[in-house]
Amino acid sequence: xxxxxxxxxxxxxxxxxxxxxxxxxxxxxxxxxxxxxxxxxxxxxxxxxxxxxxxxxxxxxxxxxxxxxxxxxxxxxxxxxxxxxxxxxxxxxxxxxxxxxxxxxxxxxxxxxxxxxxxxxxxxxxxxxxxxxxxxxxxxxxxxxxxxxxxxxxxxxxxxxxxxxxxxxxxxxxxxxxxxxxxxxxxxxxxxxxxxxxxxxxxxxxxxxxxxxxxxxxxxxxxxxxxxxxxxxxxxxxxxxxxxxxxxxxxxxxxxxxxxxxxxxxxxxxxxxxxxxxxxxxxxxxxxxxxxxxxxxxxxxxxxxxxxxxxxxxxxxxxxxxxxxxxxxxxxxxxxxxxxxxxxxxxxxxxxxxxxxxxxxxxxxxxxxxxxxxxxxxxxxxxxxxxxxxxxxxxxxxx
Amino acid sequence: xxxxxxxxxxxxxxxxxxxxxxxxxxxxxxxxxxxxxxxxxxxxxxxxxxxxxxxxxxxxxxxxxxxxxxxxxxxxxxxxxxxxxxxxxxxxxxxxxxxxxxxxxxxxxxxxxxxxxxxxxxxxxxxxxxxxxxxxxxxxxxxxxxxxxxxxxxxxxxxxxxxxxxxxxxxxxxxxxxxxxxxxxxxxxxxxxxxxxxxxxxxxxxxxxxxxxxxxxxxxxxxxxxxxxxxxxxxxxxxxxxxxxxxxxxxxxxxxxxxxxxxxxxxxxxxxxxxxxxxxxxxxxxxxxxxxxxxxxxxxxxxxxxxxxxxxxxxxxxxxxxxxxxxxxxxxxxxxxxxxxxxxxxxxxxxx
Numbered sequence: 001x002x003x004x005x006x007x008x009x010x011x012x013x014x015x016x017x018x019x020x021x022x023x024x025x026x027x028x029x030x031x032x033x034x035x036x037x038x039x040x041x042x043x044x045x046x047x048x049x050x051x052x053x054x055x056x057x058x059x060x061x062x063x064x065x066x067x068x069x070x071x072x073x074x075x076x077x078x079x080x081x082x083x084x085x086x087x088x089x090x091x092x093x094x095x096x097x098x099x100x101x102x103x104x105x106x107x108x109x110x111x112x113x114x115x116x117x118x119x120x121x122x123x124x125x126x127x128x129x130x131x132x133x134x135x136x137x138x139x140x141x142x143x144x145x146x147x148x149x150x151x152x153x154x155x156x157x158x159x160x161x162x163x164x165x166x167x168x169x170x171x172x173x174x175x176x177x178x179x180x181x182x183x184x185x186x187x188x189x190x191x192x193x194x195x196x197x198x199x200x201x202x203x204x205x206x207x208x209x210x211x212x213x214x215x216x217x218x219x220x221x222x223x224x225x226x227x228x229x230x231x232x233x234x235x236x237x238x239x240x241x242x243x244x245x246x247x248x249x250x251x252x253x254x255x256x257x258x259x260x261x262x263x264x265x266x267x268x269x270x271x272x273x274x275x276x277x278x279x280x281x282x283x284x285x286x287x288x289x290x291x292x293x294x295x296x297x298x299x300x301x302x303x304x305x306x307x308x309x310x311x312x313x314x315x316x317x318x319x320x321x322x323x324x325x326x327x328x329x330x331x332x333x334x335x336x337x338x339x340x341x342x343x344x345x346x347x348x349x350x351x352x353x354x355x356x357x358x359x360x361x362x363x364x365x366x367x368x369x370x371x372x373x374x375x376x377x378x379x380x381x382x383x384x385x386x387x388x389x390x391x392x393x394x395x396x397x398x399x
Numbered sequence: 400x401x402x403x404x405x406x407x408x409x410x411x412x413x414x415x416x417x418x419x420x421x422x423x424x425x426x427x428x429x430x431x432x433x434x435x436x437x438x439x440x441x442x443x444x445x446x447x448x449x450x451x452x453x454x455x456x457x458x459x460x461x462x463x464x465x466x467x468x469x470x471x472x473x474x475x476x477x478x479x480x481x482x483x484x485x486x487x488x489x490x491x492x493x494x495x496x497x498x499x500x501x502x503x504x505x506x507x508x509x510x511x512x513x514x515x516x517x518x519x520x521x522x523x524x525x526x527x528x529x530x531x532x533x534x535x536x537x538x539x540x541x542x543x544x545x546x547x548x549x550x551x552x553x554x555x556x557x558x559x560x561x562x563x564x565x566x567x568x569x570x571x572x573x574x575x576x577x578x579x580x581x582x583x584x585x586x587x588x589x590x591x592x593x594x595x596x597x598x599x600x601x602x603x604x605x606x607x608x609x610x611x612x613x614x615x616x617x618x619x620x621x622x623x624x625x626x627x628x629x630x631x632x633x634x635x636x637x638x639x640x641x642x643x644x645x646x647x648x649x650x651x652x653x654x655x656x657x658x659x660x661x662x663x664x665x666x667x668x669x670x671x672x673x674x675x676x677x678x679x680x681x682x683x684x685x686x687x688x689x690x691x692x693x694x695x696x697x698x699x700x701x702x703x704x705x706x707x708x709x710x711x712x713x714x715x716x717x718x719x720x721x722x723x724x725x726x727x728x729x730x731x732x733x734x735x736x737x738x739x740x741x742x743x744x745x746x747x748x749x750x751x
Contacts, residue, residue, distance in 0.1 A: 043500035105512070107534075116496050123573050131574055135481055136513065137536035141741075150629045154542040155535040157483070157513035165531055172549055193488075196495050197508035254476075254521045254530040259509050271527055387509070388518025390530055 005171040006236040006243035007228050007396065008181075009088025010339045011080040014224030014326045015051035018063070019083055024343055027351045028371050032325050034208045034220050040190040048204055050190055051222030051327025066146065071108035071133050072223075074142040076332075077187035080225035081143055084183055088229035089241055096180040096235065099152035101170040102140040102227075103162030103186030105331035108133035110191045139187070152179055157331065159386030160293070161252075162186050164334030164394055167228060168250035174232050181235060185227030185335025194330065195221055201260060209296035209328075211321035212305065212367045214358040219295040222327025226335030228342060245345050248379070248397040249282065251275025255389030261299050266307030268391035269293070273311055273381065276393040286379050287317045287395070289350050291337045292367070293383040294321025295328050304383065305363040316365040317381070318372070324354035334384040338394060341380040345398045349373050400551050401618045401751070403558070404609040406464030407704045408433050408456045409692045410602060414463065421717055423691055426588035429581040430572055430601045431693035442523075450510075450519070451486045453566040456605040457516035458523065461562055465524075467617075468609040474556030475529035476517050477546045479539035479563045481696030482571065483513040489570045516564055529556065537738025539563065540697040541627045544608075548625060551612045562607035563700035572601055580694075582664065591664025591690050592720065599663035602693015606700035608707075614751065619707035623731075623747040624648040630741055634671065637743065638679045641735065644745045656729040657709065658685040659702050661736030663694040668740065675735070684723035686715060699736040699744055706732040710750040 012019065015033025016026035026033070033051040040052055053060070053076060057069040064078040081100070090096070111130040119126035133139060140155040152173060156166045163186025170184030188194075198204050198221060205218035236243045253275060255268025262268065277284060293304055308316070322340050323329075329336055344350060353367040378398050385391045407413040410431035411424055424434070438447050438455050441462040447455060457478070465473065490507040509515075514532035521530050529550065533542035540563035547559035575581065582591070582598040591600060610622065626644040631637050645651055658680050662672045676685060692701040705716070709729055715721050723729075734746040 113492065113496070116492055119574075120493060120496055124577070128574075128578060132578070135536055136483075136534040137481060137538070140535060144629075152627075153535065153629055154533055154538055156532065157534040158517075158530070158532050159512050159514055169531075169546065172553070176549055176552065192495060192500060193492055193508075196500050196503055197491065197505065197511075200503045200505035200508060252529045252531060254518070254527050256521045256525050256527050259515070259518060259522065260505075267527060386514075387512050388514040388530070389521060390514055390518065390532075 004246045007245040008231045009084045009229035011084030012226045012339045072189035074139045076225040077143045081227045084227040097151045099179045099182040100144040100149040101166045101184040103156045103166040107136035158390040161384040161386040161390045161392040162331040164384035164392035182230045186332045187225035188331040190223045211294035211296040220327040222329040226339045249276040249280025249395030262303035266303035270307035272391040272393040280395045288377045290319040291382040292321040293385045320353035320368040341382045404468035406460035406607040409604040457564040460605040460607045464607040473560040475559040477543040478517040479533045479543035485568045487511040537696045537742030540700045558611040563697035564605045599665045599694040602695045620710040621749045626745045659734045662687040663689040706748040
């Protein structure tokens with residue numbers, strides 16, 4: 001049960017790039033993905049910036065290799081999952097037991113919204129093909145079928161921690177010898193439903209977000225997908241390109257404080273980070289970099305920061321929120337940030353927390369403001385916290 | 400592992416651990432709604448008002464299960480739901496369309512997330528432990544149950560609260576009707592297997608289970624095994640899965656005393672079960688359950704509830720197709736369910 005689970009491949013699409021290489025280049029050159037809405041349509045177009053994937057659905061379908069555009073959420077998912085599998089380069093995939101564990105927050109809502117405008121005028125109206133993939137699981141199945149994966153398929157939805165949970169559930173299926181290979185992560189496209197939901201909560205920033213800044217105003221929503229390919233030790237040994245990263249720790253804990261707000265002392269975050277460290281057998285001082293949940297809301301950043309202070313004081317690892325580049329991609333964020341964490345280990349790099357002006361007064365540490373290269377990164381902690389108090393931390397380590 | 404306690408809100412009188420299904424409740428529509436309990440015993444009245452129907456049902460079923468188990472804080476809470484909180488989703492979505500993205504309030508959005516029920520249970524119990532939510536159509540409950548089984552196996556938990564929740568709303572019923580899922584015209588729920596027509600009847604439910612590593616005096620039964628498979632190619636593939644599942648459990652068909660099938664009254668769908676009853680399941684006593692709870696993606700949770708009650712009481716509900724005799728002790732029950740022919744699952748339940 002304690003056999004290591006290796007990361008054999010990574011795949012990503014986000015506002016800063018359509019693949020791993022493009023995203024890494026944007027991270028290195030400080031190019032953020034937020035902008036005015038160009039592809040996504042909302043009544044809040046003039047007021048709220050978002051971090052869009054810079055392609056229309058038709059273009060995404062072409063890139064994904066699908067004849068017809070489906071839900072954007074599925075298109076993003078398929079593009080990133082394909083890249084991850086290609087990157088892993090597993091030769092005899094069909095002879096292995098393979099799973100697809102994907103996360104998303106609102107399934108095919110982008111199409112359901114379209115259906116509803118017609119349906120509300122007359123219940124006999126609205127094209128059924130726009131609502132048929134409403135379920136979160138349908139989005140996963142569209143992608144699993146396109147990838148030809150059928151040994152184990154499931155979907156997790158725990159708001160913003162969804163794909164972190166998908167990743168470690170996948171790892172457990174390998175540890176329990178049920179599967180040999182798992183493509184795990186998550187996807188979400190921008191939807192009016194989510195944008196308006198966050199807008200009613202008054203946690204959206206009308207400017208570009210500034211996580212961990214004293215004067216932070218909220219978050220920017222983003223879209224994208226991120227997947228990693230997890231493999232057993234046995235499969236890892238057969239790879240031409242040696243897998244150098246393992247998922248060494250993970251923990252899911254609940255804040256049990258409020259449906260949408262974090263407790264002031266970040267109980268859930270603290271428990272998730274502590275549990276992940278325990279699982280990995282590491283000490284806080286072993287962590288070289290924390291990819292923060294860092295949404296940019298008043299509430300998240302102080303809760304997460306307080307939990308980090310309690311766990312790491314006085315020796316802090318380097319930290320940053322890559323949501324300053326990608327926006328908050330919700331159900332995809334844990335997957336996207338897992339890819340960034342793996343890349344930090346593979347390439348020995350650490351990403352900046354963009355737009356930091358005034359560090360938070362109540363926290364004794366500073367986040368990174370510059371891209372750092374050529375340093376040894378051995379262990380990375382990735383935090384994902386969500387509505388419903390769902391907190392998950394993952395630790396990736398170099399072997 | 401052991402199933403120590405249950406809590407089940409369904410279209411039958413299943414809540415409150417009453418003597419059950421001796422006289423099944425019959426319905427004359429294609430929509431079977433849950434018989435809801437008085438929630439005041441289980442939830443603070445102030446909170447009840449804020450919760451939508453599916454959240455109330457889920458939380459109350461979970462609370463009844465924990466009360467019966469005598470467990471205050473479970474080591475993990477795992478839920479499965481295919482559709483999530485539909486009424487809240489519908490409410491926010493409708494207003495958003497109607498008012499062109501203006502004048503919206505957050506409550507229904509907050510409650511629309513798929514992990515709301517698990518989160519609300521965690522919040523009420525002040526439970527900081529593992530909390531997860533699976534949302535994969537006809538595998539939602541099975542995935543949640545697998546997560547629970549693995550947590551026990553990994554010794555990450557000594558007990559796990561696992562539940563399935565799905566609701567029908569006016570909107571979802573209208574849309575699924577348009578998709579051709581349900582029978583049209585007059586329907587008698589208890590007689591759906593007599594018809595040879597297209598479509599099934601819509602159901603819903605909130606079923607929770609307390610799984611534990613260690614036995615207790617009040618256990619319902621043991622969950623010996625669980626297996627799922629996706630889009631099998633033809634009947635032979637299903638038969639192969641059934642037999643290899645039994646083999647993996649070191650058992651064979653001769654040790655199975657009862658089969659619970661997921662027949663739902665749809666002529667095409669039931670054909671699969673009819674064929675299996677002539678091949679791998681031949682000569683076995685069997686009963687169906689979707690005439691009691693209706694068809695929905697997490698209906699297999701109702702079947703598990705039925706199975707553990709059968710092995711505990713050695714009583715089979717008053718259903719006409721059951722040919723067995725009460726004198727034969729029912730020690731092992733095999734559940735075979737499929738949802739839309741896509742999601743197939745097998746559960747092996749044994750008496751303690």
